[in-house]
Amino acid sequence: MKNGNEIQLADYEVAEAQEIDLRDYWERLMRRRGTVIAVALGVFVLGAFWTFIQKPVYTAKAQLLIEKEPNILSFEQVLQIESMRDDFYQTQYRLLSGRGLADTVVERLKLFENPEFVGKPEKRKKPVDPSDHVFREGLVDSFLGRLTVRPVRLTRLVDVAFEARDPKLAADCVNELAAAFIDLNINMKYAATEQATTFLSEQIKGLQTEIEQKENQLQGFEAEANIVALSDNETTVIDRLSQLNKALTEAQIERSQKEATWNGLKNVSPDYVPEAIANPLIQRLREEYVRLKRETQKMEERFQPDYPELQRMKVEMESARKSLDDETQNLVKGAYSEYQTALNRERSLEAEFGGQKTEAFKMNSSAVLYNGLKVEIQNKKTLLDSLLRRESETGVEARLKGLRTSNIRVVDRARVPVRPSSPNKRRNLVLALLLGLGGGVGLAFLFDFLDNSVKTSEDVERYAGLPTLGVVPKFTLEGANKAYAYGRRLKAGKEPARLEPPKAAGAVVEAAPFVAEVGAAERPGSIELVPHYFPNSRLAESYRSIRTALLLSSADDPVKTVAVTSALPGEGKTVTVSNLAVTLAQSGKTVLVVDADLRRPRQHRIFKVKNTFGLTTYLTDSIELKSVVKSTEIPNLFLINAGPVPPNPAELLGSEKMSRFIRMMSEECDHVLFDLPPMLEISDALVLGAKVDGLVLVVHGDKTSREALKKAREKLDLLKVRTVGVVINNVDMPRHGAYYYKDYYHGYHKS
Structure with missing residues (x-):
């Protein structure tokens, strides 16, 4: 079991690792902050433009x-x-x-x-x-x-x-x-009520017409037959006829009611059962069907369709629906059967009534016809009264429509809106900003993922397996410690204050016996010779750190002759050579800079010397070494410029005379720095790299690809060139999270 101290230590290590990961993400965003800001600004501007051109809704x-x-x-x-x-x-x-x-x-x-x-x-x-x-x-x-x-x-x-x-x-x-x-x-x-009302109105209208016709017929018959009264013998026949007529009237009323009931029920379905149907069985089946349907809907929201309990509920619901459907149909069939029974009874009574009338006609045709018309009129009036009562009942319900009685009510009427609902300018602008930031962050991470350039010492270790001697910040106003301001003052005829090594009174700096005399170089306004002109700058401190790392990289086997090269052109190896030489000279060592980039030399421009003769002149002609070694304005620092461009640079660098030159210079000077051309394009660096004590590889931060770094390491390993380490040049420190370096360094000098 682990003790408490071990557990706390493990927790601390995990927390530290998580903090480093978050810091790494933050540094990636800072490196791509321009992308994030551009995308966020673009999306925000587009969103704002779209928002303000929209018409209000x-x-x-x-x-x-x-x-x-x-x-x-x-x-x-x-x-x-x-x-x-x-x-x-x-x-x-x-x-x-x-x-x-x-x-x-x-x-x-x-x-x-x-x-x-x-x-x-x-x-x-x-x-x-x-x-x-x-x-x-x-x-x-x-x-x-x-x-x-x-x-x-x-x-x-x-x-x-x-x-x-x-x-x-x-x-x-x-x-x-x-x-x-x-x-x-x-x-x-009220559609069904209107249909019933229309049906009753038509029946009443037809019955009223018939009654009017029958009364006119009765009056005409009385006048034509001159009927005054009926005899006793005729009374029995008339009474019988009256009873049949009354029964027929009742049958007609019953048939009319049954017909009206059937007309109201023939369109009944399980989903629509009128409240007027007072059938307890149907009402109970309806309630059971609604309950099962409600429970089934609840279960469908919670379970899958193949859930057994859900399937059982669906079966029960369908069974209840079928039972309700069957009972409803039975109710309709029953109403139709009662209507047919009433109709058959009416027809039967009509037939019997007709027979009785025939018998009455035999006895007293005129009297019977008279009484028959009278009774028929009375019966039709009775039927008319029944229909009028039914029409009154349905009319009351139909008139409710005119009162607009409904189960739907308007609780809150719509008012004319005062403010537009869209576009919501504040919401749209916030969403556009958030969307832009999200898109910018995503795009920044995408670019960072697609970017295969070398950025940190971890990249150098991972892809080349080499140590990092140091990191050179990007040349900026703050990084050069007001170097750009010096450039502007220089144009105005002013000189900045600078630190120079102390000299004794009347002391004279003597050149080495093999050095040709040259004039003093002008002070530049760029990163070149920064450790000399701006010794307190952050850039100068970076080169001093590289100098220290270079000296300590091989304490047992000191490196005196060092070749500096890069994988590809434009990575800053020439400036690295000159500035590193300055820091070595400032430590009191004799330093010689040899411009071995015979194809595109630049050291003579940095130190402001003519390139009429130099290393190529010494290697091709029989001239003294003193004529090609030139002193500089920097104490203890000497230069051999490249000289005229030869037709065979690689052969000259690989010659025996060049080997003797290296051995001789290593004995005369404490450090000899060779500026070599890029090694992936031409083989000059590999030819000379095998002759020196060690080689320093310069890479351009955020520019040199990982593949180029790996190929450079493979070539060096192939020729067994001793590689001391790598210098990462032109690194944007704020983008790579080096705030602590800037704050610490300036704070230290300020104190």
Whole structure:
């Protein structure tokens, strides 16, 4: 078991590793902060432009209350708990957002003439035709696209919203939609009542016409037959005829009632059973079916379709529906059977009544006919009274439609909106900024992932297996310790203060016996010779760190002759040679810089000497070494420039005379630095690299590819060239998280 100290140490190491990972991500973002800022700014500007050119859109809102049928409910119905997810409410929501209702609103508000829906007249390609089916469907689609129907959770309320550029039009559309929805509900609710009322009205009208005709016929018969009274013998026949007529009248009334009942029930389905049906079995089956359907819907929201309990509930629901369907059909069939029975009884009584009339005619044709007409008139009047009572009952229910009694009410009418709902400028700008930042961060990480350049010492160790001697910051105003300001003052004729090595009174700096005399070089305004002109700068300190690392890299086997090269051109190996030579000379050592880049020499420009003769002259002609070694304005630092460009640089560098030159210079000087050409393009660096004590490879931060670094290491290993280490040049320190270096160094010198 681990003790407490070990556990705390492990936790600390994990926390430190996590902190390093987060810092690494932050440093990557800082390296690509330009990308992040550019993308964020671009997306923000585009979002702002899009937001401010958008026309304002207004949203009008209304709220509806949808209840069940507003009938007087029984005690059992009051106690019944209904789910808000019942099919009744889902049907209402579908109707509210249906195409039929939308088309009604389009017609009522004449939206086919509104410029917001059909455009301005001058921009239309053809005149508007409201009867065009395609045009009409497009209007309905446009209307529904602006409409939003959203039920309020755990209530019977529904929010209806409509968007339009005209605030008044938005409010009118919502209010008209609510009115049309209430009208649709009322029409659907009272459709059956209107059918029954129409049927009774037709029956009453026909019966009244028949009664009028019969009364006219009776009056005509009385005048024609001169009937005054009936005899005793005729009374029995008339009484019998009267009884049959009364029975026939009752049968007709019963048949009419049964027919009306059957007409009201023949369109009954399990999903629609009128409240007037007081059949306890059907009501119980209806309640059972609704309960099973509600439970099935709840289970479908929670379980998969193949869940056994769900399957069982579906089977029970279908069984309950079938039972309700069967019982409903039995009810319809029963009503039809009762109607047929009443009709057959009526016909039977009519036949018997006709026979009795024939017998009465035999006895007293005129009297019987008279009484028959009288009784028939009376019976028709009785039937008329029954139909009038039934019509009055249905008329009361039908008149409720005129009162617009509905189970749907408008709780909150839509008002003309004052402020636009979109575009939401603040939200859009925030979203654009967040989207831009997210896209910029993502793009920055993508670029960082695709970037295969060398950036840190870890990259050098990972891809080349070489130690890093040091990192040279990018030459900036702050990094050069006001070096750029020096350049500007230099043009104005002013000289900056600089540190120089102390000299004794009257002391004279003597050149080496083999050195040719040259004039003093002008002070540059760039990174060249920074350790000499700006010894307190961060750049000078970087080169001093490289000098220390170089000297300590091989304490047992000191490196006197060092070749400096790079994988590719433009990586700063020439400046590295000159500045490293300055730091070595400042330590009191005799340093010789040899410009061995015979193809594109540059050291003579840095030290401001002529390149008329130099190393190539010494290697090709029989001249003294003193004539090619030149002193510089920097104490203890000497230069051999390249000289004229030869036709065979590689042969000269690999010659025996060059080997003798290296041995001789290593004996005369403490350090000899060779500036070599890039090694991946030409072989000069490899030829000379095998002759010196060690080689320093310079890479350009954020520029030299990892593949180039690996290939350079492979070539060095192939020729068994001793590589001391790598210098990472031109590194943007803030981008690579080196704030501590800058703050510490300047703080140290300030104190």
